[in-house]
Amino acid sequence: MNDRARDPATALPFLPFARPVIDEAMIAVVGDTLRSRWIASGPQVAAFEKALSEHVGGRPVRTFTSATGAMEVALALLGIGPGDEVVTPAQSFFASANVIARAGARAVFVDVDLATRNVDLAAAAAAVTPRTRALLPVHFNAPLDPAALAAFRARHGVRILEDAALAIGSRAGGRPVGATGDLVSFSFHPNKNMTTIEGGALVVNDAAEAAAAERLRFHGIARLPDGTRDVEVAGGKYNLSDVSARLGLAQLARLAEWCAERERLAMRYFDCLAGDDLLTPERLPPRDNPGHSWNMFTVLLPLGDMALTRKGFMEAMQREGIGTGLSYEAIHLATYWRAQGWREGQFPVAERIGRETVTLPLYPGMADADVERVCVALARVIRSRPA
Template sequence: MQKLTPFDPPIPFTRPTLDEATIASVGDVLRSGWITSGPKVQEFESELSGFFGGRPVRTFANGTSTMEVALRIAGIGPGDEVITTPISWVATSNVILTVGGTPVFVDIDPITHNIDLDQVEAAIGPNTKAIMPVYLAGLPVDMVRLYDIASRHKLRVIEDAAQALGSSWHGSRIGAIGDLISFSFQANKNLTTIEGGCLVCNNDDEARLAEKYRLQGVTRTGLDGMDVDVLGGKFNLTDVNAAIGLQQLIKLGDFQDQRAKLAQRYFDGFAQTSVVEQGLELPVADFAHSNWHMFQIVLPLDRLDTDRAGIMADLKALGIGTGLHYPPIHLFTLYRERGFTEGMFPIAERIGRSIITLPLFPTLTESDVDRIVAAVAHVLETHLK
């Protein structure tokens, strides 16, 4: 195990990978005089469409608006229920409330930490209109089972694939298959536009509706014709963001190869420690489907003399940044006020209070991973009862 010293530089939880070509592309856009949605957005959408097998794609200002628009395209509104997971960024369920729908949570699988498909069918009721799975850390759910359930119950599927760009299911890219698929390009994602996202649609009619929803519901005809027939918002991506995205898309394959290499280094490193035998849970070692957006561990809190915050503080003192993805949504005040209580989803609650995300980004080195593993093992061993 690597020796720990107090003199090593800090390792951040995440760091965007932006090279000089990307910086130069932004400068080109700024000098062009066209900095909002324009030719670069169109080019980015075209390249993304090719990436997703020719399906129509529309870009947005963020990955929250993509989900909201997907729900609106699917016709979700007041009185409609959408089944989803309590372990996600809160935007996943917030957008259901935003369109007037009702989120129906289902507990998670203890191994994958994704929505438990075994429990989804029991949650379907007369008002259920859609399922919104989340691909936590880039690992998709069983797509065959998901769409079998949706097909038999005539439900729409809005895939929250915010973290899953480049992930696949048995050789097919997430986004190239399925119903409505939402991706995020936020700063820590595998591909970033700083802020941004995209929605993969089924056909041109849905794509045109997405365009309306992202810009105040406006349809333009000719030089002076304009109409508004749906209530839209202001969700458009700029050419500055799109220029960054185009450069990132070129490098996405290399980014993912490096992420997978680093993930394997984590597994190899933890195998040389005793902490897994002492209860530390590692992610599913799925190198066929996951894009390795994050590397998450679940702490054996019942065997420790401190809580998660204490472990994170000790790691910070050793120069290791960590993340928290995610606290259970149903225990936030907004959702408790809607009737959700502790004990309703016990697996999500256990994972939600025990999970930590370790650094994983393309410029991280194998030596960095070795240091992180050594730090985690040292801290856990220090706190074992």
């Protein structure tokens, strides 16, 4: 449904669970880029990568057509392939694990923390074997702790690819996510805190890794001193367009303002939901959450106390003119991973989140009254009976 459409039942505007900010200034700069006729990768990509690098304190950044592409390139950069293991949380978007399988390596799932939904590092340490080459943790409902990740890397001698798809604009240890650590990937999908329509980025450690990432994102092509081209590694095709990059530049300039607005709206959610005996604090994200950029506001539904199923709940909210999301299923229970031997009962926290989670509307431009409307509907719908 068009998110500006009025819901006929309520005569109130429909509230989607996520909505990018695309204003006239952004449409104008995209139009200028289109009119320039240089629309594939070019000067705007270079400028966007420079701006992203400044955002992460000077570390090199390369852009991609998606975070998934950035993570695929990152694993190739690390030389991860058949025979290797990568430890990763069982609770994330499917992409976090798919990229490991697509590299030919084995994903080793571990459980997550109920509040932050971030990987349980003690479980991750216990899952390390001599074949473990990397940890692929996800910034979910709180920024990952850079000191804990550095200690993990030093102790186990593995590389770390931080999946920060949800965390552009987050700060950890007082610095932007991406300013520290090993490899860090971001997503610029329209549901994220800033968008390039589709797109992603990878923060790397040095110029050599940046050059390798550039080759891997564009067919593996290297330029030779005589002006001809060579391919040493079969690369893919993941380069961002200049049109997307120009939008990304305009969005990045607003990121801090939008993250502050998201935080304010998240606090409004906490205030409105406080005191609801069915939505206890363990069902909500951590409120005291320094540096978190609030890409989502997730709640665990009290299904045991509800007459509705989660699907029934989401449909009832839709009838109230409120969109909800499902972030995310427990990855290891998908058919592909069950076929590799993963099964129910192995990761109880990830499985519980996968069963109970829903995502409520949260995006810049929402009014406090919109948050209040969602909370009133939520309280009513979790207590309602099937229609």
